[in-house]
Amino acid sequence: MEAIFIIATGALVAMTCALLGSFLLLRKMAMLGDAISHAVLPGIVLAFMISGSRDNFSMLIGASLAGLLVTLLIELLHKKIHLQEDASIGISFTWLFAIGVILISAYTEQVDLDQDCVLYGEIAYVPFDLIYFSGGELFFPRATIISGLLFLLTLGFVLVAYKGLKITSFNSDYAKSLGISTLAWHLVFMSMVSITTVLSFEIVGAILIVALLVVPPATAYLLTKRLKQMLLLALIFALLSAIGGYYLAVLLDASIAGAMVSLAGFFFLLALIFSRLRSRSLKVDAYLNE
Amino acid sequence: MENQTALEVHNLTASYQRKPVLWEIDFKVPSGHLIGILGPNGSGKTTLLRNIMNLMEADSGYVKIFGKDLDEVRSRLSYVPQRESVDWNFPASVREVVEMGRYRPGNLLRRLKSSDKQKVKAALEKVGMLAYADRQISELSGGQQQRVFIARSLAQEADIYLMDEPFVGVDAATEEAILSLLSGLRDEGKTVLIVHHDLQSAYQYFDWMILLNTRLIAAGPKEEVFNSTYLREAYGGKLNLLSKLGEIIAREQFPLREPDFKEKEGSGDE
Numbered sequence: 403m404e405a406i407f408i409i410a411t412g413a414l415v416a417m418t419c420a421l422l423g424s425f426l427l428l429r430k431m432a433m434l435g436d437a438i439s440h441a442v443l444p445g446i447v448l449a450f451m452i453s454g455s456r457d458n459f460s461m462l463i464g465a466s467l468a469g470l471l472v473t474l475l476i477e478l479l480h481k482k483i484h485l486q487e488d489a490s491i492g493i494s495f496t497w498l499f500a501i502g503v504i505l506i507s508a509y510t511e512q513v514d515l516d517q518d519c520v521l522y523g524e525i526a527y528v529p530f531d532l533i534y535f536s537g538g539e540l541f542f543p544r545a546t547i548i549s550g551l552l553f554l555l556t557l558g559f560v561l562v563a564y565k566g567l568k569i570t571s572f573n574s575d576y577a578k579s580l581g582i583s584t585l586a587w588h589l590v591f592m593s594m595v596s597i598t599t600v601l602s603f604e605i606v607g608a609i610l611i612v613a614l615l616v617v618p619p620a621t622a623y624l625l626t627k628r629l630k631q632m633l634l635l636a637l638i639f640a641l642l643s644a645i646g647g648y649y650l651a652v653l654l655d656a657s658i659a660g661a662m663v664s665l666a667g668f669f670f671l672l673a674l675i676f677s678r679l680r681s682r683s684l685k686v687d688a689y690l691n692e
Numbered sequence: 693m694e695n696q697t698a699l700e701v702h703n704l705t706a707s708y709q710r711k712p713v714l715w716e717i718d719f720k721v722p723s724g725h726l727i728g729i730l731g732p733n734g735s736g737k738t739t740l741l742r743n744i745m746n747l748m749e750a751d752s753g754y755v756k757i758f759g760k761d762l763d764e765v766r767s768r769l770s771y772v773p774q775r776e777s778v779d780w781n782f783p784a785s786v787r788e789v790v791e792m793g794r795y796r797p798g799n800l801l802r803r804l805k806s807s808d809k810q811k812v813k814a815a816l817e818k819v820g821m822l823a824y825a826d827r828q829i830s831e832l833s834g835g836q837q838q839r840v841f842i843a844r845s846l847a848q849e850a851d852i853y854l855m856d857e858p859f860v861g862v863d864a865a866t867e868e869a870i871l872s873l874l875s876g877l878r879d880e881g882k883t884v885l886i887v888h889h890d891l892q893s894a895y896q897y898f899d900w901m902i903l904l905n906t907r908l909i910a911a912g913p914k915e916e917v918f919n920s921t922y923l924r925e926a927y928g929g930k931l932n933l934l935s936k937l938g939e940i941i942a943r944e945q946f947p948l949r950e951p952d953f954k955e956k957e958g959s960g961d962e
């Protein structure tokens with residue numbers, strides 16, 4: 403039962419990241435996921451210090467605000483000050499992350515948040531924090547419920563916003579010329595990424611969220627040139643990484659989140675080899691046909 | 693309503709990082725013409741289109757479309773960006789890209805109607821890309837990509853078309869086909885502005901011209917604009933083509949001008 407809860411939670415987080423990460427990749431903003439996942443740290447710490455509780459809704463708000471702040475900061479540095487985009491991203495998030503680290507270390511006495519947990523998360527503890535339903539007969543881990551709701555929210559968002567995400571990712575100037583507010587779309591999308599990052603924080607940790615946002619979508623992108631297929635493949639690779647990662651971790655007695663990401667990386671490697679071989683065989687075919 | 697002003701650019705100055713790229717540009721374009729925007733590389737042609745579409749903020753001046761602000765008449769305007777401005781490895785099919793021509797702020801969260809799909813199909817057919825509708829855009833040649841962009845613009849069913857270098861990377865036959873398509877639009881009373889690079893063909897293609905080099909050099913009917921004084925001003929000494937221009941004009945002007953040119957007057961029925 404514990405295994406199922408851990409796998410389900412990991413899979414739900416990984417699949418949520420796969421959907422959002424696919425659009426991050428297509429918007430050429432894979433690094434922005436990195437930025438947000440680090441920048442939410444001061445938001446979380448501040449919210450924690452103000453509210454004094456870890457379970458609090460205010461933590462989500464604090465982190466989402468920090469996520470939006472870093473998005474806006476990057477836009478400002480890039481569009482108004484004309485700094486290169488990668489430099490804008492690098493400066494904004496390292497700075498906010500540093501503030502977060504200082505806050506944690508300075509108030510480490512009062513604050514029960516530890517840096518390792520923030521960076522690496524602890525998915526193995528998922529089954530110990532339960533919520534009971536219908537008089538205690540039915541129970542689910544809190545993290546499983548949260549990641550399930552998050553996945554449904556994200557899936558719904560992607561389904562409803564599919565056209566908007568597609569046109570603003572492919573050709574944002576053209577979208578603007580149609581009167582579509584690309585900035586609003588950008589902010590809504592980045593809010594989804596922030597919320598996901600924040601909620602997944604405790605489960606897989608900041609560094610591994612970044613991997614989950616980037617690796618399964620990149621794997622899918624190598625294998626198909628159709629957007630719907632790409633999203634579907636990213637979901638499948640996320641699911642396989644979560645299931646396989648758990649058993650790999652049990653086998654090796656290693657970190658579960660680490661094993662999930664290692665497996666995702668392994669799939670990426672396979673896809674890379676496959677796409678190379680395929681393009682070579684296409685070339686050979688073309689040559690033979692001439 | 694042949695001679696209604698389709699587009700007015702008033703004293704427009706625009707810059708990148710405080711360096712002016714357009715300087716007090718001021719002209720009016722009557723509707724129902726096929727208009728070439730000409731000028732050397734970096735003369736601000738793309739910037740002019742981006743300003744008309746409000747994709748960047750001008751330092752001063754304004755643009756009016758049919759006498760109104762862009763936001764009031766946006767659906768009457770269609771913009772075709774430079775082909776290289778997008779990533780053609782994006783996972784999308786030809787049809788999906790052309791469908792974007794039917795996207796509006798108000799229908800983004802809904803499915804496209806079947807009438808929209810019909811217009812998409814018609815646009816694909818006009819540019820000869822219907823057979824490629826389900827192809828992925830990464831598998832197209834440069835000229836086919838250009839035709840996809842034009843189909844997307846046609847699907848918008850606008851009254852003014854602004855196209856940034858639609859003939860780059862297109863073979864002669866396709867160029868001719870696209871041109872006759874655009875002339876057809878002009879004959880229906882639409883206004884088509886095209887950023888164009890090739891001076892040699894410009895005189896045959898367009899009936900109106902805007903000559904640009906940061907400043908506006910000249911804007912008007914091609915006979916008034918296309919002369920060596922203005923062209924030298926726009927292109928500077930660089931242009932050893934100038935000597936050939938006389939020939940081009942002579943060749944074009946002395947054979948009888950297309951007789952249907954003047955007779956079209958009454959046909960703008962929209």
Ligand SMILES: Nc1ncnc2c1ncn2[C@@H]1O[C@H](COP(=O)(O)OP(=O)(O)OP(=O)(O)O)[C@@H](O)[C@H]1O
Nearest residue numbers: 708709713731732733734735736737738739740887
């Ligand atoms: N994003 C930008 N940032 C800074 N400068 C720019 C930018 N885009 C264009 N410029 C500069 O503005 C000037 C005008 O550029 P623009 O793209 O409008 O020229 P163009 O006439 O379209 O040129 P081309 O024929 O090469 O397409 C050029 O000097 C260019 O260097």
Ligand SMILES: [Mg+2]
Nearest residue numbers: 737738739774
């Ligand atoms: Mg240009």
